[in-house]
Amino acid sequence: MKIEGPAKAIAIYIGDSDHWHGKPLAAALVELAKKEGMAGATVTHGVMGFGARSRIHTTHILRLSEDLPVTITIVDKPERVESFLPKLDEMIQEGMVMTWDVQVEIYRTGKPTDSSA
Amino acid sequence: MKIEGPAKAIAIYIGDSDHWHGKPLAAALVELAKKEGMAGATVTHGVMGFGARSRIHTTHILRLSEDLPVTITIVDKPERVESFLPKLDEMIQEGMVMTWDVQVEIYRTGKPTDSSA
Amino acid sequence: MKIEGPAKAIAIYIGDSDHWHGKPLAAALVELAKKEGMAGATVTHGVMGFGARSRIHTTHILRLSEDLPVTITIVDKPERVESFLPKLDEMIQEGMVMTWDVQVEIYRTGKPTDSSA
Numbered sequence: 001m002k003i004e005g006p007a008k009a010i011a012i013y014i015g016d017s018d019h020w021h022g023k024p025l026a027a028a029l030v031e032l033a034k035k036e037g038m039a040g041a042t043v044t045h046g047v048m049g050f051g052a053r054s055r056i057h058t059t060h061i062l063r064l065s066e067d068l069p070v071t072i073t074i075v076d077k078p079e080r081v082e083s084f085l086p087k088l089d090e091m092i093q094e095g096m097v098m099t100w101d102v103q104v105e106i107y108r109t110g111k112p113t114d115s116s117a
Numbered sequence: 118m119k120i121e122g123p124a125k126a127i128a129i130y131i132g133d134s135d136h137w138h139g140k141p142l143a144a145a146l147v148e149l150a151k152k153e154g155m156a157g158a159t160v161t162h163g164v165m166g167f168g169a170r171s172r173i174h175t176t177h178i179l180r181l182s183e184d185l186p187v188t189i190t191i192v193d194k195p196e197r198v199e200s201f202l203p204k205l206d207e208m209i210q211e212g213m214v215m216t217w218d219v220q221v222e223i224y225r226t227g228k229p230t231d232s233s234a
Numbered sequence: 235m236k237i238e239g240p241a242k243a244i245a246i247y248i249g250d251s252d253h254w255h256g257k258p259l260a261a262a263l264v265e266l267a268k269k270e271g272m273a274g275a276t277v278t279h280g281v282m283g284f285g286a287r288s289r290i291h292t293t294h295i296l297r298l299s300e301d302l303p304v305t306i307t308i309v310d311k312p313e314r315v316e317s318f319l320p321k322l323d324e325m326i327q328e329g330m331v332m333t334w335d336v337q338v339e340i341y342r343t344g345k346p347t348d349s350s351a
Contacts, residue, residue, distance in 0.1 A: 007332065010222075013157060030282055040247060040285035040330055042303045044161055044278055048147055051157035052226045069159045071190075073305075075332060085222055096157055097223040098124065098192060105244075105319055106331040109286045127339075130274060161278055165264055168274035169343045186276045188307075202339055213274055214340040215241065215309060 003039045007104045008081035012072040012088065013051050014095040025091065026070045032091070036084055039076040039107065046071065052094050075102065120156045124221045125198040129189040129205065130168050131212040142208065143187045149208070153201055156193040156224065163188065169211050192219065237273045241338045242315040246306040246322065247285050248329040259325065260304045266325070270318055273310045273341065280305065286328050309336065 018025035026043045033041040046069035076084070081099060088097055135142035143160045150158040163186035193201070198216060205214055252259035260277045267275040280303035310318070315333060322331055 009332065009334070011219075013159060027282060030284065034284055040283070042247060042280040042283035042285070042305060044280050044305070046159040046161050048144065049157070049159035050147065050151055051159070052224055071159060071161070075330065088223065092223050092225055094225055094227040095223070096192065096221065096225075098126065098219040098221050100126070100217060100219040100334060102245075102332040102334040104330065104332050106322065106326050106329070107286055108326055108328055108330075110328040128336075130276060163276040163278050165261065166274070166276035167264065167268055168276070169341055188276060188278070205340065209340050209342055211342055211344040212340070213309065213338065213342075215243065215336040215338050217243070217334060217336040 003075075003077055003107050004104045006078060007039075007075055007102050008078045008099050009102045010072075010074040010081060010085070010097060010099050012074070012092065012095065012097050013049075014070050014072070014092065015067045016045070016070050017067040018070075018094065020091050026072055028091065029072050029088070032087060033072075033074050033084070036087065038074050038080065038084060039104075041072060041074045044071045044073070045069075052096055075104065120192075120194055120224050121221045123195060124156075124192055124219050125195045125216050126219045127189075127191040127198060127202070127214060127216050129191070129209065129212065129214050130166075131187050131189070131209065132184045133162070133187050134184040135187075135211065137208050143189055146189050146191075146205070146208065149204060150189075150191050150201070153204065155191050155197065155201060156221075158189060158191045161188045161190070162186075169213055192221065237309075237311055237341050238338045240312060241273075241309055241336050242312045242333050243336045244306075244308040244315055244319070244331060244333050246308070246326065246329065246331050247283075248304050248306070248326065249301045250279070250304050251301040252304075252328070254325050260306055263306050263308075263322070263325065266321060267306075267308050267318070270321070272308050272314065272318060273338075275306060275308045278305045278307070279303075286330055309338065 049069035
């Protein structure tokens, strides 16, 4: 899969306590992205925030709450992102999904012969 | 509040040790965003970085420094972001603020009837 | 250095276990960005993800794997980013690099007289 060139990034903002069919929603979203063959996904924990639910969440070292912000970033070609977005609709009960245009400069799977770009 | 559609993201890069009126600056910025009715804010801790101050910060597990990078991401409609930015001017003594155009695809507060988008 | 105005952000997605000349690749990339005089760099750890290697990585509190996702975000003027990107080519054996257009609204080094922007 060659994805270098124009692409789209998706950022999904949900809560750490959100679940989908008994599993953490962030994990379910990463697995969906994997199953759909998306080029990549990364989950990052926030330490404070608010959003669609309009609450301020916070944590301190060694005091981890159950509902801190979680961000999932997914990247692929624009047409693949467009096909992927409707699949999120049912899973995001509370939260925000945004997209923006990016340029994939390097996408490399570890084969040294990949470096012609 | 309906914010789906064209929007702007703000990313604020400051240090973990920055304060504003006796309170951590990151928390003060999230509270300001909340008070101004912004659609969402998320604070993320970095583990290494440099920026306007031009120093390299780093941490290792269980060795947390006081001045690691902190990123606050805020999203809302373009005109609301434009009104919000001047309020940051006084609070950011050292650091960087950048914005970029995004598209809000889903913004949902937990009401199932919200899913027509 | 005045970088307010149109700029480009770079996001580099690699693994926590990637190394470059015996040093963690994330640290090597931050040092390169510093040496090249880039305006800022921030390293963030993810808690789950997959990418060019197409594996799902995960962690739980106090159980830290060696190959979790790491994101390095770097920002500067477009022409400086264009000059910087080729330097990444050799260092990124596996992973993804993307760029997008941003606007630097505030870039401040702590000198109060900097606030004319």
